[in-house]
Amino acid sequence: xxxxxxxxxxxxxxxxxxxxxxxxxxxxxxxxxxxxxxxxxxxxxxxxxxxxxxxxxxxxxxxxxxxxxxxxxxxxxxxxxxxxxxxxxxxxxxxxxxxxxxxxxxxxxxxxxxxxxxxxxxxxxxxxxxxxxxxxxxxxxxxxxxxxxxxxxxxxxxxxxxxxxxxxxxxxxxxxxxxxxxxxxxxxxxxxxxxxxxxxxxxxxxxxxxxxxxxxxxxxxxxxxxxxxxxxxxxxxxxxxxxxxxxxxxxxxxxxxxxxxxxxxxxxxxxxxxxxxxxxxxxxxxxxxxxxxxxxxxxxxxxxxxxxxxxxxxxxxxxxxxxxxxxxxxxxxxxxxxxxxxxxxxxxxxxxxxxx
Amino acid sequence: xxxxxxxxxxxxxxxxxxxxxxxxxxxxxxxxxxxxxxxxxxxxxxxxxxxxxxxxxxxxxxxxxxxxxxxxxxxxxxxxxxxxxxxxxxxxxxxxxxxxxxxxxxxxxxxxxxxxxxxxxxxxxxxxxxxxxxxxxxxxxxxxxxxxxxxxxxxxxxxxxxxxxxxxxxxxxxxxxxxxxxxxxxxxxxxxxxxxxxxxxxxxxxxxxxxxxxxxxxxxxxxxxxxxxxxxxxxxxxxxxxxxxxxxxxx
Numbered sequence: 231x232x233x234x235x236x237x238x239x240x241x242x243x244x245x246x247x248x249x250x251x252x253x254x255x256x257x258x259x260x261x262x263x264x265x266x267x268x269x270x271x272x273x274x275x276x277x278x279x280x281x282x283x284x285x286x287x288x289x290x291x292x293x294x295x296x297x298x299x300x301x302x303x304x305x306x307x308x309x310x311x312x313x314x315x316x317x318x319x320x321x322x323x324x325x326x327x328x329x330x331x332x333x334x335x336x337x338x339x340x341x342x343x344x345x346x347x348x349x350x351x352x353x354x355x356x357x358x359x360x361x362x363x364x365x366x367x368x369x370x371x372x373x374x375x376x377x378x379x380x381x382x383x384x385x386x387x388x389x390x391x392x393x394x395x396x397x398x399x400x401x402x403x404x405x406x407x408x409x410x411x412x413x414x415x416x417x418x419x420x421x422x423x424x425x426x427x428x429x430x431x432x433x434x435x436x437x438x439x440x441x442x443x444x445x446x447x448x449x450x451x452x453x454x455x456x457x458x459x460x461x462x463x464x465x466x467x468x469x470x471x472x473x474x475x476x477x478x479x480x481x482x483x484x485x486x487x488x489x490x491x492x493x494x495x496x497x498x499x500x501x502x503x504x505x506x507x508x509x510x511x512x513x514x515x516x517x518x519x520x521x522x523x524x525x526x527x528x529x530x531x532x533x534x535x536x537x538x539x540x541x542x543x544x545x546x547x548x549x550x551x552x553x554x555x556x557x558x559x560x561x562x563x564x565x566x567x568x569x570x571x572x573x574x575x576x577x578x579x580x581x582x583x584x585x586x
Numbered sequence: 587x588x589x590x591x592x593x594x595x596x597x598x599x600x601x602x603x604x605x606x607x608x609x610x611x612x613x614x615x616x617x618x619x620x621x622x623x624x625x626x627x628x629x630x631x632x633x634x635x636x637x638x639x640x641x642x643x644x645x646x647x648x649x650x651x652x653x654x655x656x657x658x659x660x661x662x663x664x665x666x667x668x669x670x671x672x673x674x675x676x677x678x679x680x681x682x683x684x685x686x687x688x689x690x691x692x693x694x695x696x697x698x699x700x701x702x703x704x705x706x707x708x709x710x711x712x713x714x715x716x717x718x719x720x721x722x723x724x725x726x727x728x729x730x731x732x733x734x735x736x737x738x739x740x741x742x743x744x745x746x747x748x749x750x751x752x753x754x755x756x757x758x759x760x761x762x763x764x765x766x767x768x769x770x771x772x773x774x775x776x777x778x779x780x781x782x783x784x785x786x787x788x789x790x791x792x793x794x795x796x797x798x799x800x801x802x803x804x805x806x807x808x809x810x811x812x813x814x815x816x817x818x819x820x821x822x823x824x825x826x827x828x829x830x831x832x833x834x835x836x837x
Binding site for chain 2: 239242327471475483484524529
C-alpha cells in the first residue's frame, strides 16, 4: 500500500493539530473556571462584573477590593502552583524514567514539611492567635518558608550528590529520594513528639497546603520561578522525548543524558521547594496531573509540557474553588481536597489505564 | 574508506574489555561483529559513537576523530540502533522524527517532516506511521528504530543485534532493509550478530572477537571453519548452498 505524496505528513499535521486543539480548549476552560471561581464565595459577584472589574471598570469598590486583594491572588496562586507542580512531575517522570516520579515520591515535600516543623520548634516561629479565617497562624512566616525551602533543596542536593557518586541513573535517584522521604518523615515525627500543643498545632497547620497564604509579592516570586522553569523545560522538550526512548537511544541522538537529568532535577526541585515553602504541602497534583495529561495527549513533550501545565492549573483551581466554597463559612485548605481527589483518581488511572 | 579504527582500548573500571582494536570499513559495506557472549561486541559498537569512551585509540569517520567531536556532532554522522528501545506513547512518525533532533535548532521544519515521510516510504512503514509505538510488534519496532537512525542522515549505521528476538520473516526483512539501504545510499553499517548464517548472508565484512581483541577479520572468503572453532569452541563445517555460505556445527 503506497500513500500519495505528502499524505503521511498531512495526516501527521492533523494529528498534532488535534493535540494543539486540546491544549487550547483546556486554556479556554481554565479561563472560564477562573472567572467562575472569582465570582463565587461568601460574597457572590456576577461573572460579568468579574470580567469588568478585571478590565479596570469595577461596578463597586467592595467588589473591586474583594477581587483584587483576595480572590484574584488566590486564583492565580492556584493556577501558578498547579502548573508548577504538574510540570515538575512531568519532567521528573521523564528524566527518572519512572511513572512515580514526582516531588512527593522523591521526598522533597517531606523535607519541606520537616523544615517547617524545624522552624517552629527550634527557631521558634510558631504561635497561635485568633484570626477570622485561621485558628493558628505562624508567627514569622518567612522563617518557616526559608527553612522549608532550605530543607527541600537539601534533599535535592543529596539526591544529586549520590547521583554524582553512583552515576545519574533513575534507580539511584528514586531510591535515595525514597530514603530521604522516610528520614525526614521520621525527623518530623521526632520533633512533633517533643512539641507542645501550640507548636504541634502550628506544624500541622503548615502541612495543610493552602493557596490563600500567598500575597501578591509571594505569588510574583513563585510565578517567576515557575515561568523560568517552564521556559527551560520547553527548550529541552526534544531531549525528554529522546530520553523516553531509552538512555542509549538518547545518547545516540547526541543528548548529554546525565546533564539533562541533573538540570531537570535541579529545576523541578527548585519549583517544588518554592511552592511548598510558601503554600505548604499540596499533594498529588505533581503525580496525577501529568498522567491525566498523558492519557489525553500522549507522551510527546512538545505537547505534554503545555498539556500538564493546563491540567495542573485546572485541577488545582477546581479543587481550590471547591475547598473554599464547599463548607461555608469554613474555607478548607486545598491540600485536604487534593489528597481526597488525588488518591482515587490515581487508583482509577491505574485500573483503567493500559499502563500508567 | 569511511571508517578507520586504530588501537582502541576500553576498560570497565580496572577490567580490560577491549584492547588493540584496529580495522577499517569502506563505503557501502556492511560489517558484522561476531564472537561469543560477553566478548565485548556491544561494547565495541558503543565505543564507535562514543556512548562509551575508549581509554585510548582513534576512531576516524571520513578522517575526523569521533572521540574529539561533540556528542551532537557525532549524532549527525552516526546513527545508533540499540538492541531494545523503550516505548513511550509516541506515534511511529514522532519516534522517527526524533532522528532529526541532531539537526533541529528550535523547531522542526517542513524539510524535516518531508525527510521523515521519505524515510517511512523507503522502509515501507506507511501503515505504521500514525500508530503508537507502544502498540507495535518487535519487528515493527526494530524497523522504526532503523528508520529513526536513517532520519539522522548518518554516514554510518550502528546496529546492536538487530535480529535478536525476531521471527524468521522479520530477521530477513530487517537485514534486507539494512543491506538495501547500504547499497543504495551513502551509508555503511556495522552490526553485532549472533547468527553466523544470517551474518554470512547479509554482511560484506566480518570481525571475529576473542578475548577482547580481534581474532580474525576479512570477507567471506577469509572465514574458515578453524576460525569459528577457535572463537566459539565449536567444530563446524562451512558449505556452499546456492552461493550462500552456511555454517553447520559438526556432531
